[in-house]
Each structure stands twice: as structure tokens, then as C-alpha cells.
Amino acid sequence: MTENATETVEVWEPWELVLTGAEVGNPFLDVDLRARLELGERVVEVGGFADGASRHLVRAVFDEPGGWTYRTTSNVAALDGIEGSVEVVAGERPGPVRVDGFHFRTADGARYRPVGTTAYAWIHQSDDLRAQTLETLASTPFTKLRMTVFPKWYPYNEQEPPRHAFPVAADGGWDLQRFDVSFFRALDDRVAELAALGVQADVILLHPYDRWGYARLDPLTEERYLRYVIRRLAAWPHVWWSLANGFDLMPGKTDADWERIAAIVAEEDPWGHLTSIHHCLRFYDQSRPWITHVSAQRIDRYRTAENVDAWREQWGKPVVVDECGYEGDIEHGWGNLTAQELVRRAWEGAVRGGYVGHGETYRSPDEVLWWSKGGRLRGDSAPRLAFLDEIVGSAPGGAIDPLPSEWDLPVGGVAGTFLLAYFGGGRSSFRTFVLPEGTWRAEVIDTWNMTVTAVPGEHAGSVRVDLPAREFMAVRLTAVGGAADGRAREATDSAGA
Structure with a gap:
């Protein structure tokens, strides 16, 4: 049966089909659910997913107005052959960000300039701290936030998250055959909160900073996870995909593995969200066609933003320096920049045709650093990055x-x-x-x-x-x-x- 299926939505408004009542042994392994969306001769195929023992969802977003129809296919009779229609009307939603030469525009043609920041593990914090993060974002110039799906274990990040992606098995390990739906529903909520603020969610799918085994998933489990999270989030127009943070710090993966992962993401995302892969010591081959823009980290103690024009010429793509170093005072060279130096790097990158992001790592007795957990900003660079964006926007x-x-x-x-x-x-x-x-x-x-x-x-x-x-x-x-x-x-x- 269908439940609360939306019949009228705007262009670029996320839509969800809820199917309940089908109970199978393991809904994450035993159910294959897809939907075929049609408008005239256009056909869009999307995958569904389990959101509980007897609850399945199909999520989509429509990029043009008209009378769309849908029909499900499934190996479970109760989920197969469900038909309906969705009237899609014009609205004022800007739609996803697309590449425009060396820059970006939203689908409605408006210029988009990424004024990015990083709060990797903000979704894994307490309710109060997450609320602080959202309040901070609402009062700052940032239009993009880098965030991880999985929790992070790293200096100033050494804490257990409130929930995990997989439930605990009888032997005390992870039950890798199932997902903890509460974890992914919380992820949904955080992504929705960023949408309400007009902040792009740069979602990091994999990373090496781990003590729970997420960085060492076997290929089959990893593929199930990727398909699951892409199907859950791809209907949000403001989502970007970052295959990894520091791909080259995951020695168990070869370039062939990353190509396999990129193919899975592309297969499950019919709307073609922006996609990148972030490095630490060496760049991935940024000429690969699935990479929409360069996501760069510092490559030298002093010189990074100064390379933006050369990187543009080398790869012919927009350059976003997501990590040029962070304003802060911790012991690491990547996290002890003055605000003046961070702003200088942002200007250096801007006049070379790129976009340099923000991060903040000031020590705190409670070890709440913006770059890792969000919360409040203590530095001086954010308003000056807003000023830079205003100047660039005057062109x-x-x-x-x-x-x-x-x-x-x-x-x-x-x-x-x-x-x-x-x-x-x-x-x-x-x-x-x-x-x-x-x-x-x-x-x-x-x-x-x-x-x-x-x-x-x-x-x-x-x-x-x-x-x-x-x-x-x-x-x-x-x-x-x-x-x-x-x-x-x-x-x-x-x-x-």
C-alpha cells in the first residue's frame, strides 16, 4: 500500500513514495525495489530502499514540470507494480549546482560561488551542539559544508558517536547484513536542515580516520552501503558527493577500486550531482570524466592557493581548495594559520579563478573544534571571506x-x-x-x-x-x-x- 505519497510537487522539490506492509526476512538484502518515472518519452530509473522492517521508500526529484507517472518493480509482490502520478509544477527552487566552465551555476541559471567550510563530524554530536552549528551557519557567509557520513576518530575527535551505520550483531561485532535505520534517518534530518539554510551538503562518503571498521569494509558491504546512502540522499538537489577525504590515506584501495566506487555513485544518481575526490599527498587523476571539479588540499607548507590557475589549465575544471589549512592554534601545521593568512590564501585563489574554503581549529578545553564538531566560531576570517565573496560577486x-x-x-x-x-x-x-x-x-x-x-x-x-x-x-x-x-x-x- 502507499502512504502519504505526494501528488503535487514543485520542480526540484524532493518527492518520496512510501510503501508499507511488505515484511521479508532481511529487507536490506532480500528486497529489490526500483521505480520507473516517465514524462512523455523521458524515463528516469531510481532505486528504492528499506527504511525499516516493513517500510520501503523511493525518493526522486523532478527537473521539469508536467504530469509524471511512476511504476514500481520488485521481487516482492506487495511492492511490485504500484502505479501513480505526480503533477510537477514550476516553482522558485534553484535546483542543483552545476559546472559552468571554471565556475558554477544552479540549475535555474543563477551564479553560485562556493564559500565553503568544514565540520566533518557535526552530525555525530549532541542535539545542543548540532543546534549551535546550525545557528552559526545561519549567521555566517558559508554556502557549502563538508561533512562525513561515517563518524571520525582522529585528534580532537576521539569519542563514540551516538549511533552507528550498522547494528550490533550477537557476537558483539557489526551486523554488516543490515543498516541501522536510525543512523540514516538522522543523516536525512541533518541534510534537510542544511537545505533549509541554503547550504550545500558536500557529503564525504568514505574516509580513513576510523576505529570501527568503516574504512575497511569488504567490497560487497561497501557497495551495499554506497547504493543505500546514494538512494537516500540523491533526491536532495543541494547534495554533492565527495568519494573520499584523503583517498590516498586508504592504502587498501587501488585506483581501480575508486573507479568502481565512482561507477556505483553515477549509476545510483540519475540527477548527476557534483562529484569529487579529495586527496592528502597526491592528486587523483582529476581528468577522469566523473570528476566534476577539483577538490584540493594544501600541497605545500606555504604554497597552495597560488597553484589554482595552473590546476585550472591542467585539468580544465573548476578548482575548489577545500583545505588550504585552517585558522587556529593547534599543534599541526595544517591547523595553526592566523586569520590573516587564511584570508590571504582565499584572495590568492580567488584572483586566480578558484574558490578557497574555510576551517577553524582553535583549541578548547572541551575539544569542540569547528573543523571537527561544529559549534561556535571563534576566529576572524569568516566575515572577511564574506567580503571577498561580495567583491568577486561585483564582477x-x-x-x-x-x-x-x-x-x-x-x-x-x-x-x-x-x-x-x-x-x-x-x-x-x-x-x-x-x-x-x-x-x-x-x-x-x-x-x-x-x-x-x-x-x-x-x-x-x-x-x-x-x-x-x-x-x-x-x-x-x-x-x-x-x-x-x-x-x-x-x-x-x-x-x-
Whole structure:
């Protein structure tokens, strides 16, 4: 029988078909359930899954309006041949994020810029701490959150989670033939909470930081897990897939294993969510067609964001530096950056046409560090990353690419209309810019103090820009009457407010 099946939904609104009453020995192994969705000649096949002993679900999302129909197929008679229709109407949901050249747009065509952060194990914390995390996200600029499905065992993460993906077997080990539905329902709830905030969920499917055996699942159990979690979450438009965090720290897996895993994800996700694979010491082959964008980690104690333009050229894909290092004060080199250094790296990556993410690792007596457990932010980088995003968003089209520049001053922008030069650690007292054809306005940006100061007048040929001889300055040049002119002035007004 069907229960609470939604009959009318909006485009990109998750839809769920609930089927109850079919009891079998082990619903996770013994039931094969699929649904065929049709709109005219279009056909979309999706897999169903067990959500309890006698409860099965099929989840989908519809990418165009119209009268869709569905029919289930199953090896269990009570679940087979169930038919119905769904009226899909136009709405205002933006839909999933898609690659747009070296950048991103949502399915409705709007520009999307990932302002990312990391709170790996936030879903495995107490109710109060999770609520704090959501409050923090609601008040910060972040539009993407990296999070693991499985719990994490690592410095500042050494605690038992409230629940696990598998139930305990009679011998005290894991019953790998079944899933603990309460674990995955909690995962559903966390993903839904991020959707309500407009935050993309960058879901890390596998990782090596483990004491429970999740990193060493046999291939068959791992495949069942992957199919199960993809079927549960793929109907959410705001989900991204990260096959692994630190794939190269899992020595039991070969590149052939990762290709197998990628094929499973693609097979179970008919909507083609963004997919990446994160590294530690060596990049995976980012040219692989299933990789939609580069998810990069620092590769050097100092130099990472400075490589963004080279990585774009090498792989022809958007570059998201998910880990450039974290603002904090712990003993590890990856987690003791000043806020100034993290913001500097973000600007360095931005003018090279990429997106550099945030993380925070300040020590705390209760060992609640944002990067691992979420909670409250204590650092100073978040508002400055919001300011950076505002400046980049003032460019025509809301994105910038690397442009030809002198060796000591990287410049990004939109050729002929918008130029953004970043001085980083340099402390120039002035700089003379040779301008492209036309008339230009110039502005001095203090990226740390978040101010924009106009250089008087309009300029042609060249312009000398006086600077305060301190670090972290930038200059924005905007063509007068160009597409960016009004937007640049608007951003200046709001930034200086």
C-alpha cells in the first residue's frame, strides 16, 4: 500500500513514495525495489530502499514540470507494480549546482560561488551542539559544508558517536547484513536542515580516520552501503558527493577500486550531482570524466592557493581548495594559520579563478573544534571571506578568471571590463596600472579591514594608485559604462557601510 505519497510537487522539490506492509526476512538484502518515472518519452530509473522492517521508500526529484507517472518493480509482490502520478509544477527552487566552465551555476541559471567550510563530524554530536552549528551557519557567509557520513576518530575527535551505520550483531561485532535505520534517518534530518539554510551538503562518503571498521569494509558491504546512502540522499538537489577525504590515506584501495566506487555513485544518481575526490599527498587523476571539479588540499607548507590557475589549465575544471589549512592554534601545521593568512590564501585563489574554503581549529578545553564538531566560531576570517565573496560577486557574471599580469601582482577579472589585483603580503606605497582601452574607475580595497576607497576621477591610459604600504591590499578597476560599473559602485557602497 502507499502512504502519504505526494501528488503535487514543485520542480526540484524532493518527492518520496512510501510503501508499507511488505515484511521479508532481511529487507536490506532480500528486497529489490526500483521505480520507473516517465514524462512523455523521458524515463528516469531510481532505486528504492528499506527504511525499516516493513517500510520501503523511493525518493526522486523532478527537473521539469508536467504530469509524471511512476511504476514500481520488485521481487516482492506487495511492492511490485504500484502505479501513480505526480503533477510537477514550476516553482522558485534553484535546483542543483552545476559546472559552468571554471565556475558554477544552479540549475535555474543563477551564479553560485562556493564559500565553503568544514565540520566533518557535526552530525555525530549532541542535539545542543548540532543546534549551535546550525545557528552559526545561519549567521555566517558559508554556502557549502563538508561533512562525513561515517563518524571520525582522529585528534580532537576521539569519542563514540551516538549511533552507528550498522547494528550490533550477537557476537558483539557489526551486523554488516543490515543498516541501522536510525543512523540514516538522522543523516536525512541533518541534510534537510542544511537545505533549509541554503547550504550545500558536500557529503564525504568514505574516509580513513576510523576505529570501527568503516574504512575497511569488504567490497560487497561497501557497495551495499554506497547504493543505500546514494538512494537516500540523491533526491536532495543541494547534495554533492565527495568519494573520499584523503583517498590516498586508504592504502587498501587501488585506483581501480575508486573507479568502481565512482561507477556505483553515477549509476545510483540519475540527477548527476557534483562529484569529487579529495586527496592528502597526491592528486587523483582529476581528468577522469566523473570528476566534476577539483577538490584540493594544501600541497605545500606555504604554497597552495597560488597553484589554482595552473590546476585550472591542467585539468580544465573548476578548482575548489577545500583545505588550504585552517585558522587556529593547534599543534599541526595544517591547523595553526592566523586569520590573516587564511584570508590571504582565499584572495590568492580567488584572483586566480578558484574558490578557497574555510576551517577553524582553535583549541578548547572541551575539544569542540569547528573543523571537527561544529559549534561556535571563534576566529576572524569568516566575515572577511564574506567580503571577498561580495567583491568577486561585483564582477560581470559574478565570477572572475585569471588575467595576464606582471610577475609580482596576480590579477583576475573579466577582460576589458573588470580587473582585481591582489598584493597579498606586499606593502607597496603606490602602483601604476596600464589600463585597457576606455575609461576606468579605480578603488583601493583593504581586504582585512573590509573597506573600499575610491580613487578620485576617471582614468584612461594609466593610473597611479596610492596605497597605504601595508599588507593585504587590493585594487579594483572597473570600466566606466561597462556591465560591472553599476555593480561595482553598489558593492562599494555596501562594503563601506
